[in-house]
Amino acid sequence: MEDKSPKPIRCKAAVCRAAGEPLTIEEIVVDPPKAYEVRVKIVCTSLCHTDITVWQAKVAPVFPRILGHEAYGVVESVGEHVEGLAVGEAVVPALLGQCDQCPSCVSEDNNLCTAVPVSLAPVMRRDGTTTRFRDAQGNPVHDLFAVSSFSEYTVVDVNQVVKLDPSVPPQIACLLSCGAGTGVGAAWKLAKVEPGSSVAIFGLGSVGLAVAQGAKMCGASKIIGVDLNPDKEKISKTFGVTDFLNPSQLGTRSINEVIGEMTCGGVDCSFECVGVPSLVTDAFRSTKMGNGKTIVLGLGNDTDELRVPALELLFGKRIIGSALGGIKPKTDIPILAAKCMSKELELEGLVTHELGLQEINTAFELLLQGKSLRCIIWMGK
Numbered sequence: 001m002e003d004k005s006p007k008p009i010r011c012k013a014a015v016c017r018a019a020g021e022p023l024t025i026e027e028i029v030v031d032p033p034k035a036y037e038v039r040v041k042i043v044c045t046s047l048c049h050t051d052i053t054v055w056q057a058k059v060a061p062v063f064p065r066i067l068g069h070e071a072y073g074v075v076e077s078v079g080e081h082v083e084g085l086a087v088g089e090a091v092v093p094a095l096l097g098q099c100d101q102c103p104s105c106v107s108e109d110n111n112l113c114t115a116v117p118v119s120l121a122p123v124m125r126r127d128g129t130t131t132r133f134r135d136a137q138g139n140p141v142h143d144l145f146a147v148s149s150f151s152e153y154t155v156v157d158v159n160q161v162v163k164l165d166p167s168v169p170p171q172i173a174c175l176l177s178c179g180a181g182t183g184v185g186a187a188w189k190l191a192k193v194e195p196g197s198s199v200a201i202f203g204l205g206s207v208g209l210a211v212a213q214g215a216k217m218c219g220a221s222k223i224i225g226v227d228l229n230p231d232k233e234k235i236s237k238t239f240g241v242t243d244f245l246n247p248s249q250l251g252t253r254s255i256n257e258v259i260g261e262m263t264c265g266g267v268d269c270s271f272e273c274v275g276v277p278s279l280v281t282d283a284f285r286s287t288k289m290g291n292g293k294t295i296v297l298g299l300g301n302d303t304d305e306l307r308v309p310a311l312e313l314l315f316g317k318r319i320i321g322s323a324l325g326g327i328k329p330k331t332d333i334p335i336l337a338a339k340c341m342s343k344e345l346e347l348e349g350l351v352t353h354e355l356g357l358q359e360i361n362t363a364f365e366l367l368l369q370g371k372s373l374r375c376i377i378w379m380g381k
Helices: 049-055 170-176 179-190 206-218 232-238 255-262 277-285 310-314 329-341 357-368
Strands: 009-015 024-030 037-046 070-078 090-093 153-157 161-163 198-202 222-226 243-245 269-272 293-296 318-321 351-356 374-378
Touching: 009 357, 024 153, 024 357, 037 090, 037 170, 049 357, 070 153, 070 170, 090 170, 161 329, 170 179, 170 329, 170 351, 170 374, 179 206, 179 269, 179 329, 198 206, 198 277, 206 222, 206 232, 206 269, 222 232, 222 255, 232 243, 243 255, 255 277, 269 277, 277 293, 351 357, 357 374
Parallel strands: 198 222, 198 269, 222 243, 269 293, 293 318, 351 374
Antiparallel strands: 009 024, 037 070, 037 153, 037 374, 070 090, 090 161
């Protein structure tokens, strides 16, 4: 009988060979999915600041590696014991898994699956030792978040694969798998922004602008955007920011002092979206006493430490860490996609550039120079 099991696939991928060096477009081999795994044909992917952080070896310095974790694709083949997914279905891979059975997944307040936990280890999550990528010489090429979407094909654990309505535009679905989902989720799921409340957003990149959309969706009446780039004022207003502050233009006054004056004592919620410890302190000090919340979304160096006034903690202020904005991928990404389709969320403006895989190093340059928000990389372009 003919063997119809999935076979290795040869395809193109952008491989990171060393920290900070340009990615190389190479022919690689993507092995078939094993049990509980799905092989996905990537339609489009995008570049996230977390990819930059790993590329610069600020965290998890392991090479060679295929970066990328924000993507949209279709199921190409499935391994044993995969249920609920069929070849050809539209999906997004997510850096977090969701098994719906472990204590964390059944909890309303925890989105970090403990059955197949998230890891920066450069291998598949269930076996903890192997990768599904090999270069032309047969040497292993490592994963990122067990997603590695800078490849025409990738293999992902079934817990990390989110099925979507195929009518959702690929570029919007792609953004929801990480950056936009993180920003909107932080306002919606973690901060639980209430109608009429006030928020401050430190850093108006794509995640910060998505936070603004999430806060607007939740009914916030005052959304203060904070950024050193004056060009961010105009675009931030289109995402729902009501007031813009540039810390370099405040003279001798501190940013938390100005925000306190604007809000009679501080905002209800603040969001740090850059990954700079001093900005977390500024965001924390800009919240009100009693129940002010600071959500930390930025990723800096793995050795970074935070300093906040202890007395303000005693007065009820809180700092909340974030993984994917608190959303559960399989439950919440389809909800956010539906909100995008109904125009309750408008995230199209996050896409500032569209390139092909061969131009991926240009995407890195644009993001590093602050000239792009999200660059969509189309595999077929």
